[in-house]
Amino acid sequence: MEKITAPRGTKDVLPLEVDRWHMLETTARRVAQSYGFQEIRFPAFEHTELFIRGVGDTTDIVQKEMYTFEDKGGRSISLRPEGTASVVRAGIEHGVFQGALPFKAHYIAPVFRYEKPQAGRLREHHQFGIECYGAAGPEADAEVIALAHTFLTNVLPVATELPFVLHLNSIGCPTCRGAYRDKLLAYLQSKPLCHNCTERMARNPLRVLDCKEASCQSVVQDAPVTNQCLCADCQTHFASVQTYVRQLGIPFVVSDRLVRGLDYYNRTVFEFICTQIGAQGTILAGGRYDGLVEQLGGPPTPACGFGCGIERILLLQDAFGVAMRQEHTPFLCITTADTPDSPAGVAARLLTQKLRAFWYVEQDITGRSLKAQFKHADRLGAKYVMTIGSTEIETATVTIKRMADGAKLTCALDSDAIVALLLADIAPQTAPVMQDSSENANL
C-alpha cells in the first residue's frame, strides 16, 4: 500500500508534545480572561467575499494564499486565512456592536494559507487572537499591548533581557496616510530600487520601507517617515499609546519602518519580534483597525487587537530549552496472569472499572505475560501494581506492590478496602493524579 503523508505544511501534534499546547492554550485563556476578553468561536470557512472585503484584495493573503473552493451549492468558500474578519462578521451578524461596548473577545484557532513552508511558516498554523471593539482611545491600544506582553512573559523565559523586542509605530488614519503616501511616492520616484520594490511601489508603497535589500535600505533612510507625517489627532493618539505603554513598564522601540501586510490597519501597529527562530521572527503582531467593522457593513466601530502564532512561540520555547511535560503516570496497574474470561480476569476488569473513579488505573489489554505487564507498569511509572489471579480469588486477598521500594501491602479483595489502604499509604505524599492536566499548567 502506498503511504499517505500529512499534507504539505501541516503538523501532527503527538501525545508527547500535546502538553505544551495545553499549557500555551491554558495560559492564553487565563491571561485573556484576566483582561476581560471572553472566548469566541467561529467557522473554519467563510464566504470568500468576507476576506476579500475584510483582509483586502490587494494583499498577498487574498491574492495568492487562500484555500478557496466552490461548494456543492455553487458558493465560493474559503478556509479562513486569519481570524479578525470572522469575528467582525459574527459581531455584525449578532448585533454585538449595537450592544454593550467595548466588546472584547479572544480565540485560539487554526488558520490556513497556501504558503511555501519554511522555519516558522506553515500552511495550517494556530493563532491566539485578541479583539477589542468600541474603544477609540489610546488606552485600548495600551491594554491590548499589555495583554500581549503579559501572555508572552508568561510562556517564555524572562531573564534580565526579554527574548523578544516590541516594535511600535503609527501609520496614521486614512487622511494622513493618503498624504504620506503621496509624499513617499514623490520621494521614491527618482530613486534606484530593487526589482521587488519597483513592484511594491504600485501596490503598497509603504512596504518599501521594510525592504531588506541593502540598496533600498540606504534609499529609505532619508525617506519621509510615517509617524512624522501624522495629522494632529493621530499624533496625540500615538504619543498617548507610547506614554501608557511606558507607564506599564513595557519596553519598546519606535520603528518608523514598521508597516503591516493586511489592508485594514490604521494608526497603531506593533510587532513582537525575536531573532532566535529563523527568518520568520514575528511571534505576535497587531494594531488598530477602526474602519473594518464599517467596511464589512456594520456600524462605525473603532477596533484593535493582535494575532499570535502558537507554533512560533513553540519554536522560541525550543530555542530556550523550555521543557513542559505533564506527568501521565498511572497510579495503579492491575495485572493478571489468567485469561480474560477466567474468574480472576473478570474480577480484575471489574475492579479496574471501580478504582478508575479514584485514580488513573491501567490494566493490560494485550494479553502479554505477567512479567511483561510488570515491565510495562514500570515503564509507565506506576506507583503501585496489584496482581489478581486464582490465588487471590481463592483467598479473597490481594497484595499490592509499592513500586518505589518493592514493598508488598496486603489487603482484602474489595474495592473499598483497597481504596482505604492506598489512601492511607500515600497520605504523606501529594494527592493522587485524577485531575485535568490542563488545570495546573505553568512553567
Place this chain on the structure above:
RNA sequence: GUGGAUGUAGCUCAGUCGGUUAGAGCAUCAGAUUGUGGUUCUGAGGGUCGGCGGUUCGAUUCCGCUCAUCCACCCCA
C-alpha cells in the same frame, strides 16, 4: 512562485569507487526453570535504501524527472 541543501528500519545515523541474504545504536517484542518491574545476557520482528523513468549483464549506489523535508527570498503569525 524563485533559489540552495537533503531524502537508507519507529528514532539517530553508518555503508555500497555499481555486483549475491543492506548494517549499528536506541526503541519494540520474546526468552534466561513455568505468577512479579527497573540491571545484565540471548534471540526475534521491522527497510520495495522517497517515487517514476533512463544508462548498464546488473542500480540503493550513476543520470533525468518528480515528490517530500529543511533553509533562504517573497510574504506573514
